[in-house]
Amino acid sequence: MAGAGVAALLALSACSSSDDASPTSDPSASSASEKVSGTVTVFAAASLKESFTTLGEDFEKAHPGTKVTFSFGGSDSLAASITGGAPTDVFAAASPKTMAIVTDAGDVTGAPATFVRNQLEIATLPGNPDGIESLKDLTDPKLKVVLCDRTVPCGAAAQKALDGAGLKLTPVSYEQDVKSALTKVELKEADAAVVYKTDVRAAGDKVEGVEFPESADAVNDYPIALLRDAPNAAAAKAFIGYVQSAEGQKVLTSAGFLEP
Structure with a gap:
């Protein structure tokens, strides 16, 4: 009977330990392991061309099966294309004012986040x-x-x-x-x-x-956002996460951008 009681206590302790570990596990672990694929279409300010091209290549290596395509140009022109219905996953603008063109039109999911600044x-x-x-x-x-x-x-x-x-x-x-x-x-x-x-x-x-x-x-904040009708929302979220990650920020600051 004593042996059975010890076994029961050990089993209860094991269950309790398992339950306690769940809430404290890293919430990013599941998203990091989540597989994404397909094409991510990014509209980005012209000044981001070199650094975003590098980030796109790095993202593709980190996520086999993905492809990042870019359209670089003046932020106002890109915003007009988005509100005009151009199929796009991510918009990275060179100022909050140009991002507002898209957010005011209701074409953004969630709040845009400033990811770098430029002088x-x-x-x-x-x-x-x-x-x-x-x-x-x-x-x-x-x-x-x-x-x-x-x-x-x-x-x-x-x-x-x-x-x-x-x-x-x-x-x-x-x-x-x-x-x-x-x-x-x-x-x-x-x-x-x-x-x-x-x-x-x-x-x-x-x-x-x-x-x-x-x-x-006259320093400009650069916001990035997921678009409401993103054709590949899952991969788009992953790309935005990579831009904001330590690895992504290292690429951007080495190009001369300021931290947000």
Whole structure:
């Protein structure tokens, strides 16, 4: 009888231990092991091109059977495409204002999350032959300066910096996304452009970067969101999770983005 009582107590203890372990188990463990597959379609701001391309490749390696396809461009144009019905899983915008175009239309599931921030920098010709040292220097009428259009985040941020400094600047052109503005300098069609630090870094020795203090007051938050009618919601959630993970953040910060 004593032996039977001990066995019963041991069995009860084992059940109790099992029940206690369940609530404290890592909730991410099941989602991490959950298999996802298929194509994830991501619309992302042009300034994310290099880092998101890397993240897409890394995500595909971590999740065999998946494929990440990207459409990069001006955030306002991408938002218009989404609200117009373009089949998309994930939207990563370069400002809350452009994300609001999509959220206000009811095309987002849940609340968008800021995953990185970005700061402006002046891109000049290699070697900075015009000796540009400040935002004010760009107002020299002899210089050919390019800005992003004010409707896109990089242009809105540049205008905010100019207004904060009390400066007026008439560019030779307004470009629809930050890469187009940078390309004008790379092709020597412009002497300078106001772009993001990440774009200057990605361009390598094709341009030279000049920091300016006014950029600190015009930093852009980058939100990311799962779209309501996402064709592949499960894989889209996994991709967003990867972007926000330590591994994803390492790729983004190494490209020059600021932590959220």
